[in-house]
Amino acid sequence: MDAKRAKTGVVRATTTAPVNIAVIKYWGKRDTKLLLPINSSLSGTLDQEQLHARTTVAASSSFEADEIWLNGKQEDISNQRLQNVLGAVRALAAKKDPEHPLKDAHIKIASVNNFPTAAGLASSAAGYACLVAALAELFGVQDQELTAIARVGSGSACRSLMGGFVRWEKGTRDDGADSLASQVVPESHWPDMQVLILVVNAGKKGVSSTSGMQSTVKTSALINHRAEVVVPQRMKDIEKAIQDRDFQTFGRITMQDSNQFHATCLDTYPPIFYMNDVSRQIVQILTQYNDAAGEIRAAYTYDAGPNCVIYCLKQHVQEILSLVCHYFPSSESEFVRGRSTTASDYSSTVDAAVREKISGPTTADGVKYILHTGIGPGPKTLTNEDAFLIAEDGSVKQQA
């Protein structure tokens, strides 16, 4: 247990947690309070070097109430999902030790992201996973049940509690006790797997995923067939592809499942649109690129927004970066970020034979920037004082 007890009697723990990007999409709940899904899902956990949430939790009998600060700003902690998470962790701690030293202590929470929350990069999953990991540290509880606790904060948060590739079983029990996340393979299994996130310039955000998925469940004539027939087979097939490091199968299923998720959104009444013309243009360029290469080299997937996430292998990263830079020229000074900071020249990187089979308009500034990242580990506990967002005396530190 790495929780730090200061002389002041304030006990603290700080963790970071990753973002995850699903390749088999979660869309639709069978229980909207317990956040139980109508189908299992599977995701890659992204490298925290590029994207992570960082959370410090502190407990003290001297605190008069539970409080939360997000990105340096105090927020209302009465939020139902937050209360569900706090209550569930306290209950788990009490189950393990009825006389738990923190059982009556109030808790202060401070959390920040190292990336823009608004960019549509699954920040809530990282945020709730980080909160649960930090509380688990604080209370000294470690249990797969923690994934069920993260789930009641934000469904897909349960997949951010482990590294590598992670499955979230839909489960069958009404109480959700078997709707848990577990690791398919650790991050070390497939080191060549890379991730490129194309942040697309978009207008106002579309329908929230919480209301959108319930509208789909209520009105789509196709969603049940997807959940009951299509997804179970895809889960088996993509898990095997990951075990075998079979990128062709992995990439095909990833693209097909992204397409089908957006298809069920369109089959919703009234229809829900998350992809825009730039998103579609990216799909068409990558489809031509894969066809020209005679193999799948870039596997796109889209969540509830226009951003494109590309899973690809290390040897094709520069080719794909140069392709995107060619068709989406940008005036942005830091257009390529993360593991790569520049893109090679298109004509010198991509074979002429491949290039001549790709065509389409170029769209200036259609893509805001590209983040190059990869697959990484689960939450990490930090112990150096600099990492703490709450000081020894229990006060929330000012953000630089």
Added chain:
Amino acid sequence: MDAKRAKTGVVRATTTAPVNIAVIKYWGKRDTKLLLPINSSLSGTLDQEQLHARTTVAASSSFEADEIWLNGKQEDISNQRLQNVLGAVRALAAKKDPEHPLKDAHIKIASVNNFPTAAGLASSAAGYACLVAALAELFGVQDQELTAIARVGSGSACRSLMGGFVRWEKGTRDDGADSLASQVVPESHWPDMQVLILVVNAGKKGVSSTSGMQSTVKTSALINHRAEVVVPQRMKDIEKAIQDRDFQTFGRITMQDSNQFHATCLDTYPPIFYMNDVSRQIVQILTQYNDAAGEIRAAYTYDAGPNCVIYCLKQHVQEILSLVCHYFPSSESEFVRGRSTTASDYSSTVDAAVREKISGPTTADGVKYILHTGIGPGPKTLTNEDAFLIAEDGSVKQQA
């Protein structure tokens, strides 16, 4: 029989035929040679005053070969679908009269549309329906089997051989003999039903429907569920709605089926996109409009392209025209065409209570023009010489 025999021995017939717009979409063939569909479909036949094809067919023992002219230009008649249609009509005539006077005559065909072929307004359906109607006139054959002959030219052409609302039964026989079109109600049944076609400014045309639908049949995990489970119920429900003049049910199913058709295109691998951002913006504006009105007043449907077709009732035409003109301002001089040539002012036509619930960006020139039409009759036979595209001597007249 209105076929005209001239002193020259040239026998001629001229007919016009309408465009039809499906409300239950045809997408996917079970037989690509006989053009047998995987699901039944249903459409409204549009008023020929605004949109029609006109075809003259001429037969003479003096002609040395079959020939065809489209919009004044001679085209290759060896096209397989054309040959199938010619062969099928000749076979039907021979079946009725083994000694048919025209059995050895070659045929000249001349056809024109009164609307731009490129605009994506289902011109092939009108064209093949018109060819079959003219040939039937020429050979003096009238039979429901004609709808099967039009079908082998262009699947949905079979629905343009009757007025009002028309069903096309998928049929179950391998030879397609029971995959026929029949009338649900004549055009006189629901005179208040109006149609607005919003021609959207688009880039290059997407995937052809012929290749697109087969790609969907091969790769979509949802298309069979649509064809086998969803469509049969919708066919029953929308036929009843039409019989009952129940616009609320008619409009809801029309929009749902358009959405689902495009959803199965998106579920295709690689995905097929026909709607663009303007198409989607129209959907969102009309959805807000219907919600604000507390009833469905504008029912959108999209075929294999970005154009929007709106089914609506007469009393809401001006309201909808003014709404579209408000959100899609245009510099086009003849922006509103057909039964209406002007749109009333938005703020004076649409209630303030409705207007304040509608919001969104305005997109200048996103819509090229609006054609106001309605439901009309099936093919018509023309007998005045001016209407003929081929002269008494068998020569093709020059187009003005």
